[in-house]
Amino acid sequence: MFRAANRPLVLAHFAMTADGKTSTRAFTPALFTSPADKRRLQEVRSGVDAVMAGRGTVATDSMTMGISRGDLRRDRAARGLPPVPLRVIVSNAGHLDPGWKVFRYSGSPLIVFSTRRMPANIRAGVARKAELFLFPGRAVDLRKSLEILRAEFGVRRLVCEGGGTLLRSLAALDLVDGLRLTIAPVIFGGRLAPTLTGLPGGFLDPPREFEIVRHSVVAGECFLELRKRGASRRRFAPSPHKFDQPAGFWENRKTPSKARAWHP
Numbered sequence: 010m011f012r013a014a015n016r017p018l019v020l021a022h023f024a025m026t027a028d029g030k031t032s033t034r035a036f037t038p039a040l041f042t043s044p045a046d047k048r049r050l051q052e053v054r055s056g057v058d059a060v061m062a063g064r065g066t067v068a069t070d071s072m073t074m075g076i077s078r079g080d081l082r083r084d085r086a087a088r089g090l091p092p093v094p095l096r097v098i099v100s101n102a103g104h105l106d107p108g109w110k111v112f113r114y115s116g117s118p119l120i121v122f123s124t125r126r127m128p129a130n131i132r133a134g135v136a137r138k139a140e141l142f143l144f145p146g147r148a149v150d151l152r153k154s155l156e157i158l159r160a161e162f163g164v165r166r167l168v169c170e171g172g173g174t175l176l177r178s179l180a181a182l183d184l185v186d187g188l189r190l191t192i193a194p195v196i197f198g199g200r201l202a203p204t205l206t207g208l209p210g211g212f213l214d215p216p217r218e219f220e221i222v223r224h225s226v227v228a229g230e231c232f233l234e235l236r237k238r239g240a241s242r243r244r245f246a247p248s249p250h251k252f253d254q255p256a257g258f259w260e261n262r263k264t265p266s267k268a269r270a271w272h273p
């Protein structure tokens with residue numbers, strides 16, 4: 010059940026082949042879509058308060074998770090929003106490299122949700138560049154992470170940009186409210202190339218049901234917007250809103266605090 014006060018609305022944005030693959034069997038970056046799709050990625054980002062990705066995608070795609078288009082940054086600023094959404098990385102094992110591009114980009118604060126398994130030397134490097142939340146046990150509590158984003162950072166809309174492993178975890182917890190999918194006119198085949206929910210594995214039980222609410226064909230690709238079946242339409246309205254936090258909040262967050270342990 011979606012309760013607006015507790016967590017952000019969660020969208021997932023992916024590109025896939027016509028046979029449902031989101032990458033190659035070598036887990037290389039998704040290069041099978043058009044420049045129009047890459048532009049849309051930036052547009053979808055510019056419509057949310059936070060962008061989330063798993064460690065695998067951040068590393069493979071060498072992401073900044075930022076917004077490179079000046080017009081989109083200016084448009085956000087004119088709406089009273091930070092020019093670039095908050096960026097969020099999720100990793101259970103915590104083997105992140107503070108030298109990655111995402112840590113060098115300074116357009117918006119970065120938050121890392123991981124566990125106490127993160128090696129001490131990596132913790133120190135990451136905590137210098139990001140706000141770090143370390144959960145006890147072996148796995149990040151995704152639901153709690155979303156609640157923290159809502160309560161502490163004012164995040165109302167979030168887009169998960171992959172990969173399949175992270176999306177599957179979110180779907181398993183019934184935390185995906187909407188999908189934005191680009192279907193490219195190509196097929197890859199093969200069992201070892203991941204789909205929207207990663208490599209073939211266990212069934213989602215129950216299956217998560219969506220309805221298609223919009224579709225368009227641009228540059229020979231089909232773009233679909235799906236909404237979780239039964240979700241209220243009002244929640245999806247892209248309401249231009251001022252950011253929830255007091256003035257200066259965002260800038261202050263650019264100087265990260267030390268790692269925080271989160272205790273259940």
Ligand SMILES: NC(=O)c1ccc[n+]([C@@H]2O[C@H](COP(=O)([O-])OP(=O)(O)OC[C@H]3O[C@@H](n4cnc5c(N)ncnc54)[C@H](OP(=O)(O)O)[C@@H]3O)[C@@H](O)[C@H]2O)c1
Pocket residue numbers: 022023024025030031032033035036037038039062063064065066067069070099100101102103104148149151170171172173174175176178179203207
């Ligand atoms: N076509 C597209 O739109 C699209 C989008 C995104 C990615 N991709 C492609 O997908 C491939 C990467 O797929 P992937 O499934 O490996 O990506 P991923 O989900 O980004 O990365 C997997 C890793 O992220 C962390 N993670 C995932 N779920 C987690 C959870 N519930 N809690 C804590 N940590 C979690 C774990 O990191 P640790 O191992 O550090 O614990 C996990 O090993 C790449 O080839 C990329 O290019 C394609």
